[in-house]
Amino acid sequence: MFRIPKHIGIIPDGNRRWAKQNGMNKQDGYAHGVEPGIKVLRLAKKYGVEELTYYGFTVDNCKRPKEQVKAFSQACVEGIATNFFAVSVISFSIITSTLFSE
Secondary structure (H helix, E strand, O other): OOOOOOEEEEOOOOHHHHHHHOOOOHHHHHHHHHHHHHHHHHHHHHHOOOEEEEOOOOOHHHHOOHHHHHHHHHHHHHHHHHOHHHHOOOOOOOOOOOOOOO
16 A cells, blocks of 8 residues: 655656757657646546646746747647646646746
8 A cells, every 4th residue: 555645746847858859849849748747647636646736837937938938838728728638627727927928
């Protein structure tokens, strides 16, 4: 028997490095990085984790080139929209102190 934590915090990292290693533009790595996050979400639900926090976008991320910031935001929105049923029975919030603009 093992103990399931009530809350898990995750800091995703390496999407830009992964893209570069696979001959892609850095911003293309974000779309590929969403799927592992959705898999973790499904597993957390399956095992009864009550709360999952993704620290996905920091103030330092805002200093990146505009196309990377836009690609990251788009990947997150599309990831949730595409996988809505994976997250539909949980509550989630987006917490930010940064305003995004086009």
